[in-house]
Amino acid sequence: MLRVEINQRIEDPTEPIDLIVRKYHISSEDILSHQIVHRSLDARANRPAMFVYQIDLKLNNEARYAQRLKSHARSVTPYVYQKPVPGTEPMKNRPVVIGFGPAGMAAALLLAKMGYQPLVLERGPAIEERKAQVNRYWKTGLLNPEANVQFGEGGAGAFSDGKLTTRIKDDRVQLILDELIKAGADPSIAWMNHPHIGTDSLLDVDVTIRKTIESLGGTILFNTKAQSFGIENGAITSITASTGDVIPCSAVILAIGHSARDTFQTLLDAQVPLESKPFAVGVRVEHLQSFINARQYRNIADYSSLGAAEYHLSHTSSLGKGVYSFCMCPGGYVVAAASEPDTVVVNGMSYAARDGKNANSAIVVQVDHTDYGEGILAGVHYQQKLEHLAWTLGNGKAPAQLMQSYLNHTQDESIGAITPTYPLGVNLTDLHALFSDPMNQSLEEMMRHTNSIFPGFAEHGSIMTGVESRTSSPVRILRNLDTLESDISSLYPAGEGAGYSGGIVSSAIDGLKCAEKIIERFSPNY
Secondary structure, three states: OEEEEEEEEOOOOOOHHHHHHHHHOOOHHHEEEEEEEEEEEEOOOOOOOEEEEEEEEEEOOHHHHHHHOOOOEEEOOOOOOOOOOOOOEOOOOOOEEEOOOHHHHHHHHHHHHOOOOOEEEOOOOOHHHHHHHHHHHHHHOOOEOOEOOOOOOOOHHHHOOOEOOOOOOOOHHHHHHHHHHHOOOOHHHHOEOOOEOOHHHHHHHHHHHHHHHHHOOOEEEOOOOEEEEEEEOOEEEEEEEOOOOEEEOOOEEEOOOOOOHHHHHHHHHOOOOEEEOOEEEEEEEEEEHHHHHHHHOOOOOOOOOOOOOOOOOEEEOOOOOEEEEEEEEOOOEEEEOOOOOOOOOEEEEOOOOOOOOEEEEEEEEEEOHHHHOOOOOHHHHHHHHHHHHHHHHOOOOEEEEEHHHHHHOOOOOOOOOOOOOOOOOEEEOOHHHOOOHHHHHHHHHHHHHHHHHOOOOOOOOOEEEEEEOOOOOOEEEOOOOOOOOOOOEOEEEOOOOOOOOOOHHHHHHHHHHHHHHHHHHEOOOO
């Protein structure tokens, strides 16, 4: 198979494969099949805006074409997932997966496909009930601590943009995308430069994956939390669920998510090795999507067909702190994402169409023990402090401030041109009161720098809402680099909550890796 790159002006309606036939003089009769594997937009200044395609061709007379196109094409081998070979160690009990977010879902799906009939414990409800609970919270402020944006089927990633961009280099990325497409995601996620599914579509995909696992013999127990862990002779032997049931265990994948603070404490009490890790906190920033489009597509006369534009920003402050945009949601909404009473947590999401009036993104600052102190759960306590303070500053709403006022250290009297989308309302206040001096200095420097290279970013009514505190886990559950087990035998920490991934795809891959280790070790005959 040959991979060929072709550029296409965005206004050109020609099918990319026809451009390839024309440019490289390939006989259409020799094309057995073709598949787009990547598309990106090149909108740099002083040149026509182009889509850049990479397309895989299966051809007759491939060797001849490879020789002729050697400077324009390369041979590729189609990816085929190599299933793990089941081990021989007897497995007395079904493997248990704790958590049904991306890591737990991917792990359970592979285990089910390989005949291991996993038992999944998810502290929150199934999607149908979860959607109702989240919508109630967004409309009334009545929070269910076990059914919200953090907890329930699909994990924290379910109520986001369904972003699938990842920096990791792992062939399993293709497997994850293929499984999502099989479950109903748009096939374009296989080749988009920044693929996304959209919250509305992702929830349906999650349900399809659940039903597939169940059809293969897996069991998902919703509204069931791991209350305590039975450990004997250095190995996990049982889990006591919140229902009171004691579940015997031969192998456990711990995919609890980054907000399972009570479970972190339970693990610590059970002497499972954990450590504190750095993360990031900050605010959500909203702009008019029309402003972002005009700025990002400024070299394109007609960009009406290109969809909502994105941006990605990073800066290192004079204090050495990294500051960057995170989870940018074009045409999206700032959502209420708390999981504890009397707190404010903001996050962002977009629907598949990305047709909201505003764009939003987190702008966050890296924090470590110099910010929140020593101790394994010090980062957790720091998050909680910020979230309670945000509630206080917002008088029960989310604290907000125009970015220009934040930079000028002035007080807002009214909201500007942008209506905040946070569903429970905002209270205008001075956001400097939310963060430490080093945090504020780093945020200010980043925003001033961004405004110099992205004119208007800090103007035109741009508004900040706090607090974005759940960017990643403040804790890492330690594990062996080779076996992926904790020091507690047969316990496999996985995903974002365990501190080994960030985002839907990398979390799913980490869950897969843990499932593979279980399969390679155990026989499913029980």
